[in-house]
Amino acid sequence: MKRAAVIWAARTATAQRLANGSSALLARIGSRTAAWIRAGRRDDLTGLAAALGCITRTLIVAGGAYALWRIVRAAPALLWALVPVWCWAALRTAPRPATEPALEEAPEEPQPDPRDAVLQLLYEALGDRPAMYLSDLLQHLQEKGHGKGWTVAGLRARLEALNIPVEMRLKTGGRNASRGIVRAQLPPLPDGQETVPSPASSPAA
Template sequence: MSRLQSLARRVWDGSSLQARRLVDAVTAWIRQGRRDDLSGVAAILGCILRALLVLVGIWLLWRLIRAMPALLWLIVPVWCWKAVRAAPAGEPAHDAPADPPVQNPRDAVLTLLHETLGDRDAVHLSEVLQRLQANGQGEGWKVSDLRARLEALDIPVALKVKAGGKGPTRGVVKAELPPLSHREVPEASTAPSTAA
């Protein structure tokens, strides 16, 4: 790769990184407008106001650049300089070896179900959802959301399952689970499973 290509790659990588950081910072600033001491629409009025301020700021910047396009001669070089400084040092990310293949989503869900079941014959969906959320996934989901995703992956959900001494409710029965595509049921692991 030539020096010019390397510089262009750094500008590209750094620009992507800067854009993500900018979006994350603006999003975090908007979220800080939420009031925990209020409820309903009153709680998010601050977020709405901040989002409107961001939109007005973008509109004003666009109007300013339309009125004085020569400003781009200042903005673009500064952006590119900051992008080169923000780009990771060393080999560009695009030349790095590819990541290992991602696990099949259906297998990831089946792995989670087998881990949650352990040596039991059945488990309630509410318990599966708790485990999923403990692993940092399925935030804001309800049992109905989990059920819909399981059914979309052709994983059977039983209507009335008794498990853990609790009354019958929707759940998963071990005997009805399809096999993993790599025909291996993992042992309980500490690594979080992914389910989507």
């Protein structure tokens, strides 16, 4: 009886881990797919021309999903290979079950929020300016040793992934409208932190 209870508990734990891993895997695939689609937008164009990349990538994703569905419908035996692969990936993605910390171990220090570090960099880049184009922001970050190899579209996708607002048609300094950040739209920094004015904050963005 005791052995049966242990086996049942192990199966239940595995099923729960599989369900949690499947949810996490779907969320990861969805977020990465959405980021890939958003990165297709052209920042040097406006209107429909700027969104053609996103539309094309969306059609590619939809076409791939439809093609996979048709293949599985035509050959259901493929599920014998696809399902084990999915279960393996879900179990690897599932968060590890929490364990009680040993008495001699010191409690872990809370990890800093990456969003706070990014906000600190944004406020530093803005200096005393009310707004800044993403192209100027990327140049500033790369001069400071951040974002090597990034593009403006990649920077925008990273900001949006952190729920940092990006103004779609910023117009400042007499230049054409483009994407940028606006100080008034940024979340405040955590208490106790101060911004360091950018050395290049005197000219307009």
